[in-house]
Amino acid sequence: MAIDSRVVARVAHLARLQVDDGESEALSERLNDILGMVDQLQQADVGEVEPLAHPLEVSQPLRDDQVDEPDVRDKVLPLAPASEDGCFLVPRVIE
Amino acid sequence: MHDKTLTELKAGLQAKDFSARELTEHFLDRIEARDGELNSFITVTREQALRQADAADQAIAAGDHRLLTGLPIAHKDIFCTEGVRTSCGSRMLDNFVAPYTATVVENMAREGAIMLGKTNMDEFAMGSSNETSFYGPVRNPWDTERVPGGSSGGAAACLAARLAPAATGTDTGGSIRQPAALNGVTGLKPTYGRVSRWGMIAFASSLDQAGPLGLSAADCALMLQAMAGHDAKDSTCLNEPVDDYLGGLDQGLDGLRIGVPEEFFPDNLDGAIADNAREALRELEKQGAKLVKVSLPSIKLSVPAYYVIAPAEASSNLSRFDGVRFGYRCEAPKDLEDLYKRSRSEGFGAEVKRRILVGTYALSAGYYDAYYKRAQKVRRLIRDDFARAFKEVDVLMGPTSPETAFKLGAKADDPVNMYMADVFTIAVNLAGLPALSMPSGFIDGLPAGTQVIGNYFQEGRVLNVAHRYQLATDWHLRIPGAFQ
Numbered sequence: 001m002a003i004d005s006r007v008v009a010r011v012a013h014l015a016r017l018q019v020d021d022g023e024s025e026a027l028s029e030r031l032n033d034i035l036g037m038v039d040q041l042q043q044a045d046v047g048e049v050e051p052l053a054h055p056l057e058v059s060q061p062l063r064d065d066q067v068d069e070p071d072v073r074d075k076v077l078p079l080a081p082a083s084e085d086g087c088f089l090v091p092r093v094i095e
Numbered sequence: 096m097h098d099k100t101l102t103e104l105k106a107g108l109q110a111k112d113f114s115a116r117e118l119t120e121h122f123l124d125r126i127e128a129r130d131g132e133l134n135s136f137i138t139v140t141r142e143q144a145l146r147q148a149d150a151a152d153q154a155i156a157a158g159d160h161r162l163l164t165g166l167p168i169a170h171k172d173i174f175c176t177e178g179v180r181t182s183c184g185s186r187m188l189d190n191f192v193a194p195y196t197a198t199v200v201e202n203m204a205r206e207g208a209i210m211l212g213k214t215n216m217d218e219f220a221m222g223s224s225n226e227t228s229f230y231g232p233v234r235n236p237w238d239t240e241r242v243p244g245g246s247s248g249g250a251a252a253c254l255a256a257r258l259a260p261a262a263t264g265t266d267t268g269g270s271i272r273q274p275a276a277l278n279g280v281t282g283l284k285p286t287y288g289r290v291s292r293w294g295m296i297a298f299a300s301s302l303d304q305a306g307p308l309g310l311s312a313a314d315c316a317l318m319l320q321a322m323a324g325h326d327a328k329d330s331t332c333l334n335e336p337v338d339d340y341l342g343g344l345d346q347g348l349d350g351l352r353i354g355v356p357e358e359f360f361p362d363n364l365d366g367a368i369a370d371n372a373r374e375a376l377r378e379l380e381k382q383g384a385k386l387v388k389v390s391l392p393s394i395k396l397s398v399p400a401y402y403v404i405a406p407a408e409a410s411s412n413l414s415r416f417d418g419v420r421f422g423y424r425c426e427a428p429k430d431l432e433d434l435y436k437r438s439r440s441e442g443f444g445a446e447v448k449r450r451i452l453v454g455t456y457a458l459s460a461g462y463y464d465a466y467y468k469r470a471q472k473v474r475r476l477i478r479d480d481f482a483r484a485f486k487e488v489d490v491l492m493g494p495t496s497p498e499t500a501f502k503l504g505a506k507a508d509d510p511v512n513m514y515m516a517d518v519f520t521i522a523v524n525l526a527g528l529p530a531l532s533m534p535s536g537f538i539d540g541l542p543a544g545t546q547v548i549g550n551y552f553q554e555g556r557v558l559n560v561a562h563r564y565q566l567a568t569d570w571h572l573r574i575p576g577a578f579q
Contacts, residue, residue: 011452
């Protein structure tokens, strides 16, 4: 399936990236190169093979259900580009 | 001092031939004098390093010798270091001073290591040439017109130029082993889950693994001994006992079965690269190892499988960079969506954006089964190939990289060609196995590396094979002419 500027725009929106008209065509070409290579996967005979997400197939360990995270608000909030009253600040969302 | 291995420097500190402060100052001075030619460091932490060195000298005076006491180490700028900028090679994190320290860095500091600074890398570890860094490319000390490989290019280059005696790296598809090969140093990617990923900025979480780069297998063993171990803060970090890597180094190779996968010597492989790896195999045969032909038929699909799985995981991991909580934010956003989109588009470089788009596409409605699920099925076939091979052999070997260091810019704007730089390393990450690259000679004056792959948790075996090889050869001790 070939990627064109329209697909790039749709996927870029899903990824919250901005793609300018000037770069869209070159980007489509590169993405088609990559997906062309990736399409070799279609040759594989995967039949009933189960997908593998973790190489060692171990299960997720559980810890005791008790709070052990310290309150780090004062350490973390100064890293924010903008904050107010102990909260992260973003442009107005509700008019 | 800079021509010595970490193991030799450790002995020198113990014998009080020099102090930790003298040693640290020597490397800091070398970085200051010479790194302008390489750009291997993003941040040098001189004051902190000297404070750590003084503390190490006090510990040594009190007879407190730990694994890494007084030894200077360069950390890849992907590991969070409290109070020190942690950029991951990206404009996105150019202003990010980490509020906590990665477990790897903390484990090494607890054993007495001194941090020299943070090394340059491909942006978010996405690259095989170190050209995608926001801080500019790193140059290869063997020929500064050439790339050092990537993504741990700064780590491998500073080590080869003897600007640091040891370095940490991370390896998602070859990012420790390929730069190690291109710079003539030794680098080990441990078993997935052997080393904690906590505080290591995530690229592809089911593939990422931290490991050591050193001048020798013995140096890597020393570092891994300090790095490895269970960490409750990383739920994928395995609770398995850590072997005695240093204790097993000298073991003889008589009867060792080395599998030689035919897929690592394809017909189109550069003859000089193939000959170089075969020469290394012959040396090990002389020491009593037996070569066994094996086949890993599915690994020909490892690059395409990787370039679905890694971007898919990256597109998810990198969604946290939204311009709200930390990192880069665009100027004067007109609304929240504009804030997200422009912060991300201005903060990420071209390769990172390409991979986010590929990953988002592969995970999007209608394509998930054809790409992501299929890639995960192929991943199982690849892992099963290795499992079959390891029933017959102890280690697998072949060239680390299909080429020596290429010229800066040679693969710019040709991502697929760049991705092939990792054709021999990527399958190992998909399977989660440990693997090491060791220097095995030179081709036209440029270093070549040979890869040794072990079964799960067989880091000790892999280090042992490389150490025995290095006892019989001196490729790993060669220093680039300009950096003697």
